[in-house]
Amino acid sequence: MNPPAPVDERTSGDDDSPLRDGELRALLARARAQDDQGLVRLIVSYITLRRVMADVIASIEARDGAAAVARSPLLLRARELSGTLFR
DSSP states (O other): OOOOOOOOGGGOOGGGOOOOHHHHHHHHHHHHHTTOHHHHHHHHHHHHHHHHHHHHHHHHHHHHOHHHHHTOHHHHHHHHHHOSOOO
């Protein structure tokens, strides 16, 4: 298995959108079927990070209001990347 190519943030485009829940489920199922424990751990870590980030964004919104998130490009990107939660 070859390591993924580094992502150049300067050239990120629309095809760099976050993985959808269905894509994550399929990727996780494939990794488990192939007994690729490293990939399983990576996907589970990514899912956990998405959940934590969504909770952080929700906490900031509850405490400071949605406008606080809207003013911050970093928080907006984090909201986008946390996407619909994998449940």
